[in-house]
Amino acid sequence: MQSPDDVAASIGRNVRALRRQRRMTIDALAAASGVSRGTVIQIETARGNPSISTLVHLAEALRVGVASLVDGDVAPRVVVRRAEQAVPLWSNATGSTAVFRIGTDPPDIVELWDWTLQPGDAFEGEAHAVGTSEVLSVLSGRLGLRVGQAEHELGEGDTLLFEAHAPHRYSGVGPDPVRFTMVVLQPGDSGLVPPSAIAPAAEGD
Numbered sequence: 783m784q785s786p787d788d789v790a791a792s793i794g795r796n797v798r799a800l801r802r803q804r805r806m807t808i809d810a811l812a813a814a815s816g817v818s819r820g821t822v823i824q825i826e827t828a829r830g831n832p833s834i835s836t837l838v839h840l841a842e843a844l845r846v847g848v849a850s851l852v853d854g855d856v857a858p859r860v861v862v863r864r865a866e867q868a869v870p871l872w873s874n875a876t877g878s879t880a881v882f883r884i885g886t887d888p889p890d891i892v893e894l895w896d897w898t899l900q901p902g903d904a905f906e907g908e909a910h911a912v913g914t915s916e917v918l919s920v921l922s923g924r925l926g927l928r929v930g931q932a933e934h935e936l937g938e939g940d941t942l943l944f945e946a947h948a949p950h951r952y953s954g955v956g957p958d959p960v961r962f963t964m965v966v967l968q969p970g971d972s973g974l975v976p977p978s979a980i981a982p983a984a985e986g987d
């Protein structure tokens with residue numbers, strides 16, 4: 783059985799970690815839970831064991847069960863998504879595809895996509911919420927990228943990061959298909975704006 787000091791340390795560590803994950807200040811957690819600011823500080827710094835009522839109110843405000851606050855040695859979460867579980871969310875008749883591999887839930891969103899664009903195909907991406915970034919890494923072929931008015935071209939092994947709050951466009955360049963991975967990073971809990979369509983590349987792209 784854990785000692786009272788170990789329990790207080792576990793609760794403090796878990797409350798602080800969950801509060802930060804949800805981008806809440808101490809004042810915001812105190813207001814949401816009905817627990818005083820001083821009590822929240824005492825709990826996070828392991829200067830006392832909270833009552834059951836206080837734990838319940840904190841758990842409700844943090845949107846978790848009480849177990850998530852008191853577990854002292856919880857194994858890191860591991861999610862395995864097998865190849866057959868990947869979800870192809872966009873495709874066209876020429877064989878261009880956008881496959882969603884895996885992602886996290888809000889408030890901090892991370893998504894991994896696997897893209898293939900056939901020569902001459904393009905994808906028109908709408909502007910995402912401010913603060914969203916995308917990381918692209920080309921596995922094979924050549925990728926054209928337009929962000930706002932800026933044009934870029936990436937070859938095999940090239941990687942690029944850009945802020946995605948402006949309209950952007952990916953296109954297959956050259957005679958071969960381009961395959962690339964895309965990681966979407968969006969802090970906070972605002973929703974992603976999904977891409978609209980696969981469209982034929984304009985002539986000269």
